Amino acid sequence: MIRVLSYAATLPKPGPRPAPPVRMELANGVLGGTQEALRTASAGRREALVLWAGRPVGGGALITHVIAPEFDSGYDYLDVTGAVRAEVAAVLRRERLLVFADLHTHPHQAFLSVADQISPYSTLTGFHAIVIPDFATGAPGVGWRLYTYTGSVWKEQDCVRCISSWPC
């Protein structure tokens, strides 16, 4: 099962994936909605994950959708089955959206763990993986850490460089 949260009444035209580095602009409500979805799903005791999807605009991406796929998780692990990933891909095709980032929670500190690096949600070059500390119980964006796949490794970058109007 997948929950799709939409934050834009109108969308830019569909188009091809922009070349990296992909700077993301967030539609109103995406940041707070993401933190809330992750806090609720984590429930103070398990990792949780959502995806940021949208459409290309001005050489970057406008994030208009938060996609919450079903997952198996515990205090320090999370897995999305192949069947659910296929369902996500079908939603993206149907809605003509591209996914630009995955976001997942950790119990305490935010960092990209060895497990996160071994089995990321995506290994598209330019894809962003964002880790949220304290099971997303903090204020939206606070303590988030962002990593970008270069094609061979995950490189940490400042959120402010990769996300327009970053509040933190």
Ligand SMILES: [Zn+2]
């Ligand atoms: Zn992790």
